Amino acid sequence: MPPARSWRTYPQGYMLEAARCKKCGKTFFPPRLVCNKCQGREFERFNMQRTGKVVTHTVIRTPSDEFSGEAPFAVGVIEMDDGPRLTSQIVDVSFDEVKIGMPVKLEFRRLSSEGDAGIINYGHKAVPART
Amino acid sequence: MRDVAVIGVGMQKWGELWAKSTRDIFVESALLAMDDAGVDTLGAMYVGSMAPGLFADQEHLGSVMADYLGQKLIPSTRVESACASGGLAFRLACMDVASGMHDVVLAGGVEKMTDIGGGDATHALASAADMKWEAVHGVTFPGLYAMMAVAHMAKYGTTREQLAHVAVKNHYNGSMNSRAQFPMKITVEGVINSVKVADPLNILDCSPITDGAAAAIVVPADMVKDFKKAGVKVIGTGHATDTIALHDREDLTTLAAVSASAEQAYKMSGKGPRDLDFVEVHDCFTIAEIIVSESLGLFERGKGGPAAEAGDTGLEGRTPINPSGGLKSKGHPVGATGVAQIVEITEQLRGEAGKRQIKNARVALAQNMGGSGGSSVVHILEVM
Numbered sequence: 001m002p003p004a005r006s007w008r009t010y011p012q013g014y015m016l017e018a019a020r021c022k023k024c025g026k027t028f029f030p031p032r033l034v035c036n037k038c039q040g041r042e043f044e045r046f047n048m049q050r051t052g053k054v055v056t057h058t059v060i061r062t063p064s065d066e067f068s069g070e071a072p073f074a075v076g077v078i079e080m081d082d083g084p085r086l087t088s089q090i091v092d093v094s095f096d097e098v099k100i101g102m103p104v105k106l107e108f109r110r111l112s113s114e115g116d117a118g119i120i121n122y123g124h125k126a127v128p129a130r131t
Numbered sequence: 132m133r134d135v136a137v138i139g140v141g142m143q144k145w146g147e148l149w150a151k152s153t154r155d156i157f158v159e160s161a162l163l164a165m166d167d168a169g170v171d172t173l174g175a176m177y178v179g180s181m182a183p184g185l186f187a188d189q190e191h192l193g194s195v196m197a198d199y200l201g202q203k204l205i206p207s208t209r210v211e212s213a214c215a216s217g218g219l220a221f222r223l224a225c226m227d228v229a230s231g232m233h234d235v236v237l238a239g240g241v242e243k244m245t246d247i248g249g250g251d252a253t254h255a256l257a258s259a260a261d262m263k264w265e266a267v268h269g270v271t272f273p274g275l276y277a278m279m280a281v282a283h284m285a286k287y288g289t290t291r292e293q294l295a296h297v298a299v300k301n302h303y304n305g306s307m308n309s310r311a312q313f314p315m316k317i318t319v320e321g322v323i324n325s326v327k328v329a330d331p332l333n334i335l336d337c338s339p340i341t342d343g344a345a346a347a348i349v350v351p352a353d354m355v356k357d358f359k360k361a362g363v364k365v366i367g368t369g370h371a372t373d374t375i376a377l378h379d380r381e382d383l384t385t386l387a388a389v390s391a392s393a394e395q396a397y398k399m400s401g402k403g404p405r406d407l408d409f410v411e412v413h414d415c416f417t418i419a420e421i422i423v424s425e426s427l428g429l430f431e432r433g434k435g436g437p438a439a440e441a442g443d444t445g446l447e448g449r450t451p452i453n454p455s456g457g458l459k460s461k462g463h464p465v466g467a468t469g470v471a472q473i474v475e476i477t478e479q480l481r482g483e484a485g486k487r488q489i490k491n492a493r494v495a496l497a498q499n500m501g502g503s504g505g506s507s508v509v510h511i512l513e514v515m
């Protein structure tokens with residue numbers, strides 16, 4: 001991946017930077033330029049709380065080449081407590097324990113690396129939130 | 132706008148066609164369609180192809196295919212809407228003829244997917260999803276549809292067996308289609324015990340990687356009498372988009388772009404779900420056929436699974452789905468799939484479908500999906 005392609009999303013990858021529409025209040029991760037609910041164009045940026053819950057999930061057993069060393073792994077759609085939904089791996093938990101509605105929190109982890117000399121992609125992975 | 136009709140269709144056998152190039156595959160099917168119509172020159176053409184650059188190291192297919200089809204200097208447009216590229220090429224051909232711009236227009240689709248390895252193909256297909264916010268986490272296309280399946284099972288009680296019935300039915304239909312890539316019959320137990328891909332989907336829930344093409348010739352409806360064979364009228368068309376990322380949709384158990392594109396086609400044609408004698412839909416995965424059957428209004432929400440299990444979608448059922456064998460058995464060369472649906476419908480409505488012929492079929496619908504439902508194209512066709 002060209003370095004600039006990962007560099008320009010550092011604020012989202014590192015701080016979970018999101019945006020809230022000033023007109024209707026809908027929240028977006030990553031931030032957008034236009035609200036898809038009200039067409040508003042003014043937003044306030046904020047860093048999301050790291051907590052959310054699992055909306056749906058699966059276990060990837062046949063991955064793309066980039067993830068061939070890591071399968072099987074669990075992936076899910078997470079609804080953040082601040083509103084936006086996102087896709088994330090779900091780790092540090094057995095596959096049987098991953099359920100719809102399960103509380104999770106996002107941790108900063110390595111996502112993938114591109115060979116020995118390639119750049120390493122960092123981002124979030126979800127772990128069970130012990131309540 | 133002028134009424135339009137399909138006057139010729141063509142499709143070669145699909146599979147792993149290692150001896151043939153992208154352009155060979157396309158031109159062979161295009162010539163079959165042109166011969167079926169009885170034409171040797173075109174006013175314009177549209178070529179549906181999702182990712183020829185990633186799959187076969189060649190872009191600019193509009194020029195490549197017009198050149199190799201021997202059509203000098205005509206307007207030829209490559210169309211891309213992921214796995215709905217073929218359906219969209221057909222729609223644009225219909226709009227071209229309807230506008231009065233051209234009289235004889237070819238809609239084709241092609242994909243040559245087996246030159247690269249399985250992992251690379253998985254990556255190329257993933258580019259129909261949100262590469263930056265979905266694929267970067269390792270989620271694959273089967274993974275996205277598996278997550279829809281998990282949500283649908285939780286909300287409606289759809290079962291693992293019901294998913295399997297979709298695959299069994301489509302392979303049964305495909306066993307009567309000489310152009311299908313995998314015409315073998317399978318069983319419910321066979322599907323459930325096949326290799327796991329993305330839970331709960333197994334390999335026999337997934338459409339395959341395929342090389343193939345398909346083509347159709349579109350003309351003004353009032354010109355059909357000048358041709359040797361029967362025309363099939365295009366009475367409705369629809370196209371809609373939805374969020375690129377699955378996670379941005381409020382309801383993961385339905386496909387809003389499918390419903391929206393169908394509504395447009397229903398309104399234009401004056402037909403509804405109950406008027407359809409059969410449908411060809413985008414069963415890229417078994418769960419997709421179930422959700423699409425609900426989103427088209429063929430069955431109530433949550434009833435698509437029980438309908439599949441009860442045989443309501445079989446050749447003799449209330450609303451036959453995918454008499455061709457669908458993507459599952461026939462194969463899924465992504466850019467060609469939407470045009471192949473038009474090929475099947477045209478042959479069925481002309482009474483040319485052989486052993487899988489649906490008796491007295493007069494009205495049928497085709498639904499072609501891009502990605503995880505980021506786009507959908509629907510057409511309704513009727514006997515003239």
Ligand SMILES: [Zn+2]
Nearest residue numbers: 021024035038
């Ligand atoms: Zn807004």
